[in-house]
Amino acid sequence: DTAVSQTPKYLVTQMGNDKSIKCEQNLGHDTMYWYKQDSKKFLKIMFSYNNKELIINETVPNRFSPKSPDKAHLNLHINSLELGDSAVYFCASSQDRGNRRRSFGPGTRLLVL
Template identity: 95%
Template sequence: DTAVSQTPKYLVTQMGNDKSIKCEQNLGHDTMYWYKQDSKKFLKIMFSYNNKELIINETVPNRFSPKSPDKAHLNLHINSLELGDSAVYFCASSQKRGYNEQFFGPGTRLTVL
């Protein structure tokens, strides 16, 4: 059973398009996250939801909009894609926050042409 799943695994699109990445966790966790990993492998938190409430919203362009329809799902919608958005996006989840480890999805490799 996949604990944290993301779709799609690969996403290739043109500049200016709008795209979404979906994430689901079946671990019963109440906190979910989106991270961006750039080409140098730096990993940066973008958003976090706890019980469907947005609790972390880093300095991310407002073209990025997360949505959490329920505790098990956290989707990421990106408007007007730019070349610099090309990266690997990881979803993660944890039980509560802080001292609990996070479980990561396999990642979505986004390539903007």
């Protein structure tokens, strides 16, 4: 009965590679997010999708491209990985784009060597 799930949980890869992280929520929520948590533990918004439509796109390198095939899924594709991309990436969802709490996934720990 996992609410927000992400795969993979760990991702170790070489610089320059392309990788994807998948996220699925079974809460029936309309809005999904990608957050990045750096080594200092700051959680920063990267993208937000509402009903498959991009509504927040923070200053993120265009090597990062989110894709939402339906409102239950939001995947993150990263091209030409760099050392600075190493972080924990969290997917989250909320009932709508308003003042609703986010439900977070378990995180994907990305290490770029």
